[in-house]
Amino acid sequence: MMRKRWWLIGLLLILAACGGAADAPVTVEIIHLNHAPILPTVQAVETILAEYGDSLTWQTYDFDTDEGQAFAEAQGLADHTPIAIFINGEMELELNDRLVTFYSFPQGEGVGGMIAEGTWSLDYLRTALDQATAE
Numbered sequence: 420m421m422r423k424r425w426w427l428i429g430l431l432l433i434l435a436a437c438g439g440a441a442d443a444p445v446t447v448e449i450i451h452l453n454h455a456p457i458l459p460t461v462q463a464v465e466t467i468l469a470e471y472g473d474s475l476t477w478q479t480y481d482f483d484t485d486e487g488q489a490f491a492e493a494q495g496l497a498d499h500t501p502i503a504i505f506i507n508g509e510m511e512l513e514l515n516d517r518l519v520t521f522y523s524f525p526q527g528e529g530v531g532g533m534i535a536e537g538t539w540s541l542d543y544l545r546t547a548l549d550q551a552t553a554e
Contacts, residue, residue, distance in 0.1 A: 445475035445551040450490055451502040453481045460502060460525060463541055467548070474552045504544065512547050519543045 447468055451461050461479070468477045480487040482500065494510070496503055503510055504521035511520045521544065523537035 444473060446507055447475055447477040448505040449477065449502065450480040450482060450487055450496065453483050457501040464504065464544065467541060467544060471548060471552060506547055506551050514543055514546050514550065
């Protein structure tokens with residue numbers, strides 16, 4: 420009887436270890452200026468994020484609010500930044516052997532040369548999200 424009990428306890432421990440909680444969803448945080456030139460990009464990013472359903476959660480911060488300023492400070496952002504995107508707390512990710520920074524306007528979207536274009540694109544964002552949600 421005692422042997423059967425130990426066997427049952429062992430089996431339950433193994434099942435508990437294997438069952439575990441489901442992986443936490445990917446977290447995406449976006450901070451942006453609430454200015455017309457970047458808003459279409461913010462909308463495009465949010466549209467892409469919505470496609471991932473429950474596999475990720477996201478939060479959007481406006482630089483011009485106290486909450487946005489607190490987030491920017493916590494992330495070390497001090498410059499006038501059109502947009503920055505953090506995936507699981509990281510703004511820089513390695514994608515296909517290339518370091519991509521989700522900061523400033525996406526490639527080809529800078530405004531009149533006044534604001535530097537970033538090294539990212541919406542395609543890179545999809546790749547990063549695919550990579551993060553597959554882990």
